[in-house]
Amino acid sequence: MHTRASVRREAGASLSLATPIIAAQLSIMGMGAVDTIMAGRYSGAALAAVAVGANLWFLPFVFFMGLFMAVSPVVAHHVGARKPDKQIGDFSRGAMLMALIVGVLWMIAAKSLSPLVVTRLGLHEQTEAYALGYLAAVSWAAPVFAVGFVLRSTAEGRGVSRAVMLAGVVAFPLNALFDWLLMYGHWGFPRMGPTGCGVATALSSVVMLAAYLFAFARWRSLRSLQVLRLEPARFNGAIVREILRLGLPIAFILSAEASLFQVSALLMARFGEIAVAAHQVAINFAAVCFMVPMSLGMATTVRVGQAAGAGEPREARMRGFVGIGLGLSSALLSAAIMLFFPAVVVAIYTDVPEVADMAIRFLGIAAVFQVFDCLQATANGALRGLKDTRVPMLLTVAAYWLIGMGVAIGTAFWAGMGPMGLWWGLVAGLAAAAVGLNLRFARRSGRLVATT
Incomplete structure (x- = not known):
């Protein structure tokens, strides 16, 4: 039987792990809110275009995020079983290779299918052009997001959720800055409108990935996994099957x-x-x-x-x-x-x-x-x-x-x-x-x- 003290300890451990994730989730949500606010101040057509584009982008984003959330319980089981750090890292490296391939396919599909979908929505001409520009720009982020999903899930499975917070907190203000610069053309940057919003999201995804890479390179609890060692990752069918199954x-x-x-x-x-x-x-x-x-x-x-x-x-x-x-x-x-x-x-x-x-x-x-x-x-x-x-x-x-x-x-x-x-x-x-x-x-x- 578990005592009240053990339940309290577990509640404390869960909250300690969850708090940085909450901060990261709110930061990511805030990025979407900033995109909406910036687009709304640009024009009504821009707001409608970003709303349409973001909704079309959202479902595949959620799908692939869910796919690579499977990495978290696998890594957590390995950690609980006290598997060698390098073995855990090898799993994550294999998952990253899979994510890169999936991300490229996601990007190609987004670029190919977006015009087919948007042109059938009956939007006004300007809104349609803006939405296509937004989606063409944000689709470049697909491989970056996919690899980031794996690194995020690995860090969570390891119990190092502050890496997730780092990525979100760093990306949030930079996303707002990129929106301001690229949508409105400040500081000599081109005035790109909703396309600039898509570029800002893509750049923010790179910032988030860079934050994860920093954590895996510098923090001992993640560095020990050797995820970033200079050695080509090998395609592993067992890893792919486990990720697909879960x-x-x-x-x-x-x-x-x-x-x-x-x-x-x-x-x-x-x-x-x-x-x-x-x-x-x-x-x-x-x-x-x-x-x-x-x-x-x-x-x-x-x-x-x-x-x-x-x-x-x-x-x-x-x-x-x-x-x-x-x-x-x-x-x-x-x-x-x-x-x-x-x-x-x-x-x-x-x-x-x-x-x-x-x-x-x-x-x-x-x-x-x-x-x-x-x-x-x-x-x-x-x-x-x-x-x-x-x-x-x-x-x-x-x-x-x-x-x-x-x-x-x-x-x-x-x-x-x-x-x-x-x-x-x-x-x-x-x-x-x-x-x-x-x-x-x-x-x-x-x-x-x-x-x-």
Whole structure:
């Protein structure tokens, strides 16, 4: 049995690991906000173009990030099993080679398919040209992001999350500077408009990769892995198969959730501009709050993975439940803000009375939504730590798209609940995912304990 002291120690260790990840996630989210603000001040067409381009870029970005998140539990298991540092480094080097190949293919696909998609959206001529310029520029970042995903996951799996914070905190202000210089043409730089925003994102990805390389070259806990040694990495089929086996389900989980929210935003447009604006206010604040449980889920993956790799299933089970409990605690805090101070939150975003009134109503539902979203995120993290990703994929895809979208469409359009029905659909999908994933972790970790 675990004592209260051991649970408190684990909570402290999880928070210590998660805090730098939270800072990194907020920095990355801030980069997107700065892009939007800069584009909005450039022109309405530029804002629309960056919004379209960023949404088209977002889904493949999330997919490939999920694919290489598989590196984290593998490295965590190796660390827990006390595998030699060089062996861990060899795995990461093989994953980096795979990421480079995948990244180049991603870049080629983005450059080839973007014009086919954008030209069929019915945009105004100027907006279409801006969106194509943005996507042509940002697509160069694909290989850089892919390799960065591997280095990030390696650092997390090793338990060195401050490397992730370093990359995010350094890239955030530089992204804003690059936007300012390249969009507006300050200090003698060319005035590139939304294309400059895409170039700024690509340059920021290079900055983030450079920060990871610095950490792996200079910090002893990462340098010992010898990831950057001057020796060509060899293609390893076993590494590719393991990443695909674990990573593809993670990629589909993240893509299913991201696309659920994107489709919900599109459906919200059926109810007019006020509903769309209010939805954006509420969903943006919920997304900011979600960075905490999302980061706790990533930390829980590492903590559970290291215990599982060490052959300690009881410890892994306890760490998973502690991570889920921390996620629930953060959810209750953000839900309280949404319930008791919604007007204060909405006032940060808008002073339009009609938008504010509807956004406040959305935040009331978001308070419920937040609890389930946090529970599913941390339970998913705990299951990744056990290298259990295929069944969670089936659970989440079914929860989001069969239950969530089904309830959303049924209540919004058939039952006549309108915009509120769409939000209750999101709640239903996240609730189903939270229940399914938490039961899965309880049963899976329980079986592991019973067999030892």
